Amino acid sequence: MVELMETIRPTSAPPRAVSGAPLAHARVRILATADDLFYREGVHTVGVDRIIGDAHVTKATFYKYYRSKDALIVAYLNGRDKRVREFFASLEADFDTPEQRLRRLVAEISEQVMQDGFRGCPFINAAAQFTEPQHPVREAITAHREWYIAAVEDLFRGMGHVRPGDAADDFFLARDGAFAFANLGDPIAAHAALQRATWRLIDQTGQ
Template sequence: MMVVEEAPTTQRAPAKGRILETADVLFYEDGIRNVGVDRIIAASSVTKATFYKHYRAKDNLIIEYISGRHRSEKRALEDLISSAPTPEAAVRAFVASIAELISSPGFRGCPFINAAAEFPNPAHPVRVIVRDHREWYVDTLAALLRDLGHPVPGDAADELLLARDGALSGGYAGDSIAATAAMNRIVAHVIADARIAA
């Protein structure tokens, strides 16, 4: 799913916004731990004092980065579902958006899976945000599949999320066409199960 940054509810200082936008790109492209504060400061054209005024520490910027990714993905999926004429069309649009993301320039896998891999402690705030994001994802897909008439929407939502995970990981690390095709086969089974139940 294409991630589009959500508009903030409060006015963000231009320098603070530049820092976050720069971190968003660098953390995703090169990994959170591989990108140091000095590189973010240089790339966002701010002073060290400005960086520390707004974020105080890299950890605070990391939390804002992953939280922003969650808000953006949440809005994108909710918009996709609300604009689809039927639940089945929404499921198909969900799959199409993932396939589009996999084939987009600069694609580097799922930012949440990438972040989780960098923070092995399950109690770390990044991992908590990733866990909450995934729980929201399953709940949202389960509600969609319930509307579709699937007999076990929670189980099917788990299957869709894991199919998405596999497609994003496989699409980045291996054959994007094979990864997308495998995801499509799983989704076809989920939709077929719903049709049988109906």
């Protein structure tokens, strides 16, 4: 919604100095740099020294704000989670019905998978590299997924689906599959398949 993404959209490059303008605060630069690199290259692939260099901070400054790389990964995922929640809040404000909100969610996901630089779901990508359920990174992933699934279930419940929990599960199976399909190189087919699956679920409402 993300990872929706879980911007919904991938973030832009980290803030850099322009003529006559100061760099953003060091904490902001570190997180923005990590957000960009972690999503594009993977949370295990990118090291602390790379982030320090690209963010133009010292090692002491890095550890002043983030006690470890894992703490930075959690902050990265929490930032992605925050953007998805904000997107859902905008759906509540901009659309009157649960069906309209769900259709807009699918449209946003479909736009995301078609973008250059799409690398799949940041949460799924991170989960593949942290398998211990009690690890703070994994806990951040679990918290996001539980909230996101419940939010979609509420949309189906609002539409009158007789089994909103099952519908949400089916939606996420299609959504996660579309993310993987697009990341493997066929975003058009992924976009079409997600839409077909979701419209079938909408057709079941009220039965």
